[in-house]
Amino acid sequence: MREQARARPATSVRRLRLQRAAAATAVAACLVANVWVVARASNESGASGALAAIGKVSTEVGLRSKGPAAPSAAKKPAPPRVVERGSGTxxxxxxxxxxxxxxxxxxxxxxxxxxxxxxxxxxxxxxxxxxxxxxxxxxxxxxxxxxxxxxxxxxxxxxxxxxxxxxxxxxxxxxxxxxxxxxxxxxxxxxxxxxxxxxxxxxxxxxxxxxxxxxxxxxxxxxxxxxxxxxxxxxxxxxxxxxxxxxxxxxxxxxxxxxxxxxxxxxxx
CATH class of the missing domain: 3.40.390 (Collagenase (Catalytic Domain))
Structure with missing residues (x-):
């Protein structure tokens, strides 16, 4: 009974270590992927391409940017005013x-x-x-x-x-x-x-x-x-x-x- 009680904590510790290692590996993979995307954009389009790639990554994780505002319609000049009744003189x-x-x-x-x-x-x-x-x-x-x-x-x-x-x-x-x-x-x-x-x-x-x-x-x-x-x-x-x-x-x-x-x-x- 004592041996079984001691074996359980050891197994749990090993399982916990394996989960932490897997999580660390996944985080590292994401970071490497993001760095690769930015580096590729920098090579193809310079700094502006890198910024665009960062923006793309941000969009893919749920961030949205607003598009440019629609230009306002040009206003036609008002016709000259016609005074219907002047002074009469x-x-x-x-x-x-x-x-x-x-x-x-x-x-x-x-x-x-x-x-x-x-x-x-x-x-x-x-x-x-x-x-x-x-x-x-x-x-x-x-x-x-x-x-x-x-x-x-x-x-x-x-x-x-x-x-x-x-x-x-x-x-x-x-x-x-x-x-x-x-x-x-x-x-x-x-x-x-x-x-x-x-x-x-x-x-x-x-x-x-x-x-x-x-x-x-x-x-x-x-x-x-x-x-x-x-x-x-x-x-x-x-x-x-x-x-x-x-x-x-x-x-x-x-x-x-x-x-x-x-x-x-x-x-x-």
Whole structure:
């Protein structure tokens, strides 16, 4: 009985030693494997390959890394704001002298440029653009043998005569100034010696001119001033032809190509 009791502890000790040896061997094998993977990656790809291999080993043992964040979608610029109702008061704007190149000859047409208050548009920029359009070589001065003469706000206040006023107005004020013509807050008009440019069209343009807002603005000015000079509406001559400036291009081109100038396109090339 004593011999059996002594034999059991010896057997347990040997078994324990064998288990510890096996565990140590397994740990050593894992370490050797990891070192071999890192060394191989270093030989193939340098330091970056080694880091990648370490990352791979870490992933295999359960660690996860987050991928790069998805790029944010590019934001489209917001369209210009259209003030539906301004102050209701039109104020004459000084026309920059270097913007109005008056013709040397032709029937004088005395003009004033006006802007309604509260439109969030720089009146001086509007006046400059209108003056440059009216005195462009492709404009009415050459086609109609006229010369536009600026009338200053001070002269108007003193009672000076004005033949034609060009005004930028909110959609609400445009409807009032154009009545009884039906502009419905959408389009511009000429009425009673005033070319009324609707702020909605000035800011947003139309599909016929696409992204070329500057060209459409020139069309707006030339079309409404054309009415002030006595011209009626014209029409598309056929598919592929150049649209005449007195065509209502805002409503569509009817197969013609957009053209904002009174002079024929062939005469400008």
């Amino acid at each position: 039109l104020t004459p704007v000084t026309i920059p002298g270097d913007a109005l190149t008056t013709a040397d000859t032709g029937r004088p047409v005395r003009i004033s440029i006006e802007a309604e208050g509260g439109l969030e548009v720089d009146p001086a920029e509007f006046a400059t653009m209108v003056a440059q359009t009216l005195t462009d070589p492709r404009g009415w001065q050459q086609v109609d043998d006229v010369r536009f003469v600026a009338v200053s706000p001070e002269e108007i206040q003193g009672g000076a005569q004005v033949d034609l006023r060009i005004a930028l107005a909110s959609p609400d004020t445009t409807d009032r100034l154009c009545a009884p013509l039906q502009t419905r807050g959408q389009v511009s008009c000429h009425n009673g010696g005033r070319a009324v440019i609707n702020l909605r069209r000035w800011q947003l343009g139309v599909a016929a001119y696409g992204s070329d807002l500057a060209a459409y603005r020139s069309y707006l000015v030339n079309h409404e001033v054309g009415h002030g000079l006595g011209h009626g509406h014209d029409y598309c001559g056929g598919p592929g032809q150049v649209a005449p400036v007195m065509m209502q291009q805002t409503y569509g081109l009817k197969g013609c190509t957009a053209w904002p100038w009174p002079a024929a396109k062939a005469d400008t090339t």
